[in-house]
Amino acid sequence: EAGVTQFPSHSVIEKGQTVTLRCDPISGHDNLYWYRRVMGKEIKFLLHFVKESKQDESGMPNNRFLAERTGGTYSTLKVQPAELEDSGVYFCASSQASGMSYEQYFGPGTRLTVT
Amino acid sequence: GDSVTQMEGPVTLSEEAFLTINCTYTATGYPSLFWYVQYPGEGLQLLLKATKADDKGSNKGFEATYRKETTSFHLEKGSVQVSDSAVYFCALFRQGGSEKLVFGKGMKLTVNP
Numbered sequence: 001e002a003g004v005t006q007f008p009s010h011s012v013i014e015k016g017q018t019v020t021l022r023c024d025p026i027s028g029h030d031n032l033y034w035y036r037r038v039m040g041k042e043i044k045f046l047l048h049f050v051k052e053s054k055q056d057e058s059g060m061p062n063n064r065f066l067a068e069r070t071g072g073t074y075s076t077l078k079v080q081p082a083e084l085e086d087s088g089v090y091f092c093a094s095s096q097a098s099g100m101s102y103e104q105y106f107g108p109g110t111r112l113t114v115t
Numbered sequence: 116g117d118s119v120t121q122m123e124g125p126v127t128l129s130e131e132a133f134l135t136i137n138c139t140y141t142a143t144g145y146p147s148l149f150w151y152v153q154y155p156g157e158g159l160q161l162l163l164k165a166t167k168a169d170d171k172g173s174n175k176g177f178e179a180t181y182r183k184e185t186t187s188f189h190l191e192k193g194s195v196q197v198s199d200s201a202v203y204f205c206a207l208f209r210q211g212g213s214e215k216l217v218f219g220k221g222m223k224l225t226v227n228p
């Protein structure tokens with residue numbers, strides 16, 4: 001069974017440009033999460049989808065970030081326009097259902113560098 | 116709000132050394148506690164977990180006990196191997212709250228032969 005995949009693995013863009021990150025969850029997993037780790041800091045929650053609906057987007061830093069999950073399958077996270085402080089590693093995770101009994105499986109992350 | 120504080124490192128050990136990574140948490144109610152590990156080039160993997168006080172999670176020679184009285188979940192291994200080199204994250208999940216994991220800052224461990 002394929003795990004959570006993320007694309008690209010690395011992205012280097014200039015301040016003011018747009019970047020779109022993609023996450024493909026494990027097949028059949030309705031729950032999809034985005035997290036971010038800024039250099040040297042905690043991994044922080046960004047948002048949670050249940051199928052195509054945003055269940056919780058309380059961690060989204062500002063309106064430059066837009067997440068979508070069309071058809072309840074893969075998800076994209078767009079940053080427009082990117083700022084220097086957006087640099088970090090963006091992780092995606094998926095789980096079969098929500099709740100502490102259901103493990104969140106993580107992808108390898110996308111390392112974003114904004115110069 | 117909920118938070119996790121853990122040793123940050125980096126830490127370098129020799130093979131077969133004893134490892135302890137401290138982790139304490141702040142949360143209302145009774146969270147579940149986790150240790151995740153990220154090996155080079157890979158995603159986060161669940162290493163072990165404990166869902167209630169006094170539970171002990173264990174996997175791959177690692178152990179951690181949920182101590183409610185000290186709000187701690189320290190990770191230990193008696194004899195580390197080179198293959199244990201990775202970044203270790205302590206995390207909590209609070210049922211009934213936002214369905215998210217709350218992580219510590221992570222600790223990079225390097226084990227030398």
